[in-house]
Amino acid sequence: MxxxxxxxxVKEALTDTPVVLIHGARQTGKSTLAQSLSTSPxxxxxxxxxxxxxxxxSLAKRDPAAFLNTYKSPVTIDEIQRAPELxxxxxxxxxxxxxxxxxxLTGSSNVLAMPRLxxxxxxxxxxxxLMPLSQGEIEGMEDGLVESLFDQEFVPVFKPEGSxxxxxxxxxxxxxxxxxxxxxxxxxxFESYIRTILERDVKDFANIxxxxxxxxxxxxxxxxxxxxxxxxxxxxxxGIAYTSLRRYLSLLENLFLLKLVPAWSTGKENLAKTPKAYxxxxxxxxxxxxxxxxxxxxxxLRLKPTLENFVAMELVKQCTFSPAKPWLRHLRTVRxxxxxxxLESRAKQIVGVQVKPSETLHPDDANGLRFLKELAGTNFKxxxxxxxxxxxxxxxxxxxxxxxxxxxxxxxxxxxx
Numbered sequence: 415m416x417x418x419x420x421x422x423x424v425k426e427a428l429t430d431t432p433v434v435l436i437h438g439a440r441q442t443g444k445s446t447l448a449q450s451l452s453t454s455p456x457x458x459x460x461x462x463x464x465x466x467x468x469x470x471x472s473l474a475k476r477d478p479a480a481f482l483n484t485y486k487s488p489v490t491i492d493e494i495q496r497a498p499e500l501x502x503x504x505x506x507x508x509x510x511x512x513x514x515x516x517x518x519l520t521g522s523s524n525v526l527a528m529p530r531l532x533x534x535x536x537x538x539x540x541x542x543x544l545m546p547l548s549q550g551e552i553e554g555m556e557d558g559l560v561e562s563l564f565d566q567e568f569v570p571v572f573k574p575e576g577s578x579x580x581x582x583x584x585x586x587x588x589x590x591x592x593x594x595x596x597x598x599x600x601x602x603x604f605e606s607y608i609r610t611i612l613e614r615d616v617k618d619f620a621n622i623x624x625x626x627x628x629x630x631x632x633x634x635x636x637x638x639x640x641x642x643x644x645x646x647x648x649x650x651x652x653g654i655a656y657t658s659l660r661r662y663l664s665l666l667e668n669l670f671l672l673k674l675v676p677a678w679s680t681g682k683e684n685l686a687k688t689p690k691a692y693x694x695x696x697x698x699x700x701x702x703x704x705x706x707x708x709x710x711x712x713x714x715l716r717l718k719p720t721l722e723n724f725v726a727m728e729l730v731k732q733c734t735f736s737p738a739k740p741w742l743r744h745l746r747t748v749r750x751x752x753x754x755x756x757l758e759s760r761a762k763q764i765v766g767v768q769v770k771p772s773e774t775l776h777p778d779d780a781n782g783l784r785f786l787k788e789l790a791g792t793n794f795k796x797x798x799x800x801x802x803x804x805x806x807x808x809x810x811x812x813x814x815x816x817x818x819x820x821x822x823x824x825x826x827x828x829x830x831x
Contacts, residue, residue: 416551416590418447419735420544425451427540428515432508435494437521438544439670439694440611443590444520447544448490451518460518461485464492471496478503487516494519501525501534508538522615524668545670546588546695548731549822558826560732560740560757563765565827568796572819574804580818581707584724587697597706604701608632615669627652631662635672635691636702640719640726640754642688642746643674670694673730678743678756680789686746696724717771721818722754725769725800728821729755737827740765745786753782753797764790766797770815773803780809787812 420436424447427434436444449462463485465471474481474497482503485491494500504517519539526541550557562568586593589607592600612628631652645663649656666672674689693699699720700706710717726742733740738759745753745766755767766786770779783797799815807815 431540433517433539435519435541440522460488462490465496490518492520495521495523495525527668556825557822559821559824561736562824564738570816570820570824572817572823581710584696585700587695633702636699640722643691678745692723692726721771722769753786763795764793765795768799770801780813783813
């Protein structure tokens with residue numbers, strides 16, 4: 415079993431919060447994580463029930479109070495999004511007896527996006543995001559690059575590996591099941607995964623008229639990964655009405671398949687404001703675009719956006735457990751000068767991250783980071799170029815290139831950022 419970094423946050427939340435919601439994409443290990451806590455000798459005996467069980471689901475929807483009396487706390491309820499009727503009953507139960515750790519909930523869609531649910535447990539619930547495995551979790555290593563970037567002295571740690579190994583990481587992605595499969599069996603898993611989401615989760619969450627077009631829309635988004643989101647262009651290519659398409663994109667976000675990275679700005683410059691779109695997992699992206707290791711190796715135009723998506727999701731994962739708790743943004747000027755990722759800490763410190771799918775470097779590779787440094791002024795902490803080489807290379811004052819492997823090789827700081 416993989417050791418999940420989110421487990422620490424869940425255990426901490428159970429000590430002082432009545433309701434803990436673990437939510438994320440289907441098959442990221444939410445139920446496994448919850449079950450490990452339910453059976454731990456250090457935790458109280460906990461009842462578990464899944465709303466995939468039609469009998470339990472029927473009772474939960476028909477009589478939420480009776481459901482909670484049947485499955486008394488402390489209880490773990492899987493797939494809570496299938497019975498939103500339970501939230502008010504849980505609120506009443508918590509208000510009657512506010513006991514930490516009373517409820518662990520898991521959800522495969524963003525229940526906080528459902529009407530009225532975000533407020534029903536305000537102040538009573540802590541939300542823990544569970545994404546696909548990070549490379550550090552796969553390797554059993556600390557992936558602390560984001561945390562280290564905000565430290566006074568940046569010391570990246572990396573173990574150089576061949577390009578084939580890195581490309582295999584990208585194609586495998588981070589879902590626990592396909593990571594452990596061969597490439598052929600992995601394709602079967604992803605095919606089944608997409609079908610399950612479209613045939614059940616989409617129908618559970620929203621009334622979609624163009625359900626048959628969703629696979630094509632998802633594939634189109636995969637092929638445009640790392641691009642700024644152009645809804646009008648997508649509408650024209652798919653034939654889906656603009657207003658409907660915006661609703662479908664929101665649905666894909668709520669099902670944790672699509673991740674939008676907003677634009678960064680100080681509010682004073684003429685910068686692009688459109689978000690960039692990424693898929694949650696490069697394994698899924700490569701399956702949808704029929705991208706193999708050989709294809710990535712031979713086609714630079716395909717490698718750049720795929721590697722960028724890979725880096726984006728590793729950064730997102732690290733941002734969820736970094737003490738700096740930075741926001742992830744991107745920067746793009748009207749003249750197309752850009753920084754792939756801008757990390758901004760709660761203390762307003764700025765770090766720029768550029769992705770270069772090459773083993774060689776050029777002085778121009780730091781142009782976007784130099785521009786960011788000028789804009790951020792004294793808030794600029796540093797800039798890095800993540801590239802396919804094997805050495806740490808200074809490019810300018812406060813700007814350097816480090817291998818992509820620094821993402822999962824760099825340890826977390828003992829004292830926080």
